[in-house]
Amino acid sequence: MSSRELSAEELRKLANYLSQQANDLEMTLEAVKKVAVSSQEIADEAEMLSKMGENANYLANSVQKIIAHEMEKIKK
Template sequence: MSAYESSAEELRKLVNHLSQQANDLEKTLETVKKFTASSQEIVDEAELLLKMGEKASYLVSSIQKIVACETEKIKK
């Protein structure tokens, strides 16, 4: 095998190796994209639950005020 053929073979091996690494990186990127989408869904759900919690807290506070007011009326 000539030096030219040997160099060409080494370049083919390198190209194959780099191609495999590119494929691996593409798979990793897809995984990261899926994780990011899932994370955003979790954040969205957490924000929704927080808003629901705030509304529930306001409702409880209002009910407590009504009960206190009605209790005072009954005492009189």
């Protein structure tokens, strides 16, 4: 095999290797994107649950005030 043929073969191998590396990097990037989307969904869910907790707390306080007011009316 001539040195030119050897060089061409080495270049083909290198091109195949680099192509595989590019494919691997693309798959890694897709995985990272999915994790980022999942993380954002989790953050959004946590924010919604926090707001629901605030609403539940407000509702509980309102009910306690109503009950206290009604108890005062009963005592009178």
